[in-house]
Amino acid sequence: MPKLDIIVPVFDPGIPEDSGRAKKDGIWPELRRAEANRFAYKMKVALEDLGVFGAVRVAPDSSATGDLYVVGKILESNGAEVEIEIQVVDISEKEWFTKSFDLDVSEGFYDNARNKGLDPYDPVFEEAAIYVAERLNGFDGKELENLQMLTDIRFGASFSEEVFAQYIKVEKNFWGSKNLVLASMPSSDDPMIRRVKAIRVRDQLFTDRMQSHYVEFSLKMGDSYSIWQSSSSFEVRAERAAQRKAFGQALVGVLLVAGAVSAANNNRNNNSGTTAAAVAAGVGGITMLTE
Structure with a gap:
């Protein structure tokens, strides 16, 4: 079974445009922006750990090329609770699902010495990753291969639309949504396809080099973030x-x-x-x- 490459854009931090509302909701914009990077990395790790996908890469936005896009938004994060919204869209622009996942951190988590170094939010990303993987069951190998070919063609079209547009057509589904499908398949020996694949490899290497920055960022903020989670959880529960x-x-x-x-x-x-x-x-x- 072909393994799809995934792009996880940095999460939408979910900061209200009204600064007064953000303050009322207890949202610190700078912290939320840091969480947006951390959460994307956590989502990447959870997807990788399942072993059913190809390369999983965090990217600044959705402009990077991949077979599947796992787009997240932070709905709540206060140490005691976390809620994220996940939207999954493939390269054909077909939406697989949009679903929220939430978790209530157990009251004694931060006081348990055995939890030292653990992130209480991890289970919510694991749940979301499993849900994404389960949706793969609705596709056969040929459909996944077509998605991978469509990825190459769309990547090529970003450089030479007149050459690659002939291989793509737009279809409407039963609900009226538009999706891109293969109109025809180029030959694997096509020199343009070989050139596109070579360029894509260089593009992927560039994105791969960025991964260490997300890893380092998440590790650096780990200790201070854990302290904030514990303190914020205490304040939230005390207020309630x-x-x-x-x-x-x-x-x-x-x-x-x-x-x-x-x-x-x-x-x-x-x-x-x-x-x-x-x-x-x-x-x-x-x-x-x-x-």
């Missing part, structure tokens, strides 16, 4: 605990006020001591609501 406590106090306060009103109505004709007790309960409820 405070919110739950405040909500609980407000709920008790509402119930006390409601009980006081009910008691006052039921005991309207009773002695003043009972009414005073009901009023006291109501005052207590109001106090809790205002704390």
